[in-house]
Amino acid sequence: MRLLIAGGAGYIGSALITRLLERGYLVDVADLFWFGNCLPPETGLLNKDLFDLTTEDLKDYDQVLFLAGLSNDPMAEYSPSKNFVYNAAAPAYLAYTAKKAGVRRYIYASSCSVYGYTVNELYDETRPVASSYPYGISKLQGEQAVMNLLDDEYSVIALRKGTVSGYSARMRLDLIVNTMFKCALRDGAITIDNPTIWRPILAIDDAVTAYVRAIEAHEEISGIFNIASGNYTVGEVGDQVKAEVEERLGAKVGLTIRHVQDVRNYKVSIEKAKNVLSFHPRHDVRSIVGDLIKHKNEFSDWDNPAYYNIRMFQSLASSITAPVLAKPAGVAA
Ligand SMILES: NC(=O)c1ccc[n+]([C@@H]2O[C@H](COP(=O)([O-])OP(=O)(O)OC[C@H]3O[C@@H](n4cnc5c(N)ncnc54)[C@H](O)[C@@H]3O)[C@@H](O)[C@H]2O)c1
Secondary structure (H helix, E strand, O other): OEEEEEOOOOHHHHHHHHHHHHOOOEEEEEOOOOOOOOOOOOOEEEOOOHHHOOHHHHOOOOEEEEOOOOOOHHHHHHOHHHHHHHHHHHHHHHHHHHHHOOOOEEEEEEEHHHHOEEEEEEEOOOOOOOOOOHHHHHHHHHHHHHHOOOEOOEEEEEEEEOEEEOOOOOOOOOOHHHHHHHHHHHOOEEEEOOOOOEEEEEEHHHHHHHHHHHHOOOOOOOEEEEEOOEEEEHHHHHHHHHHHHHHHHOOOOEEEEOOOOOOOEEEEOOHHHHHHHOOOOOOOHHHHHHHHHHHHHHOOOOOOHHHOHHHHHHHHHHHOOOOOOOOOOOOOO
């Protein structure tokens, strides 16, 4: 099976592609390489904006995955206009073009951030979504656009992922567990902005498994799926990171608790993903920290800007322009 992964050079893609190659898939990546390229050498590379992909480019693929866009709140808030272009329009354009090219399945990297600020109940995929901030709104717009294209010939799967954490060759230290781990080791202390807030946490290994299950699901399967390793309060995440670092590395880690308002608070049910995709997470916060400890020498240059999406994006922003729209054939310049 031949797969095209747009945004595959990012944090999730770099881990996913290693697993897909092990399973015998042929994988090509279309990416702008904002954060460099840490992909295995067997990966086919297309160094281009996904807006430049045509039906001709996509016609030989069985499935297309969207892992691109601006992947966190700070990037989305730094440039709301680019956020809506790259997070809402881009997945819609790619899903539309892939369908026209005869691709059989499209898999979209959605996010639990679409749930916004919820009451403290477990949310499944049928519950209302209500985010009020650029990132969450744009992820929902992308999701709605791609789900609209689903029919008997074209399967569409959206994975609403919790906050991913753990080690990837394209490392990020701006994700909750990874950030706390860095602070524990670099500063000897973790700051918790709001201990009461709920977040679904997703180990990167479980995230990769969810994509594999989606790729390998029966062709009739489509739909939206919550994907998480577990639901935690931010306070509990901090306690578990501290305990694991102290027990495994013998370091003393302090905790500072603040009470900063947050626009996100949600916990999700993954029953649908278990029952339909056979997605069974294997990890928890403790095992994510174990994975980080195992690889810590590979990213202990803690302040390398490449590990922080917003820092790289700010330095690149002036060169990231909205795509130049091609003139339709026959229209004079
Ligand atoms: N990381 C998380 O915790 C998380 C959680 C939920 C959802 N998601 C979603 O999953 C996806 C992947 O997340 P990630 O953490 O791997 O992101 P990332 O920021 O590490 O990688 C994104 C990649 O997309 C590329 N890219 C962006 N726009 C592009 C375009 N128009 N054309 C070609 N390439 C483009 C970038 O160069 C980068 O390599 C994103 O859509 C994100 O919104 C991530």
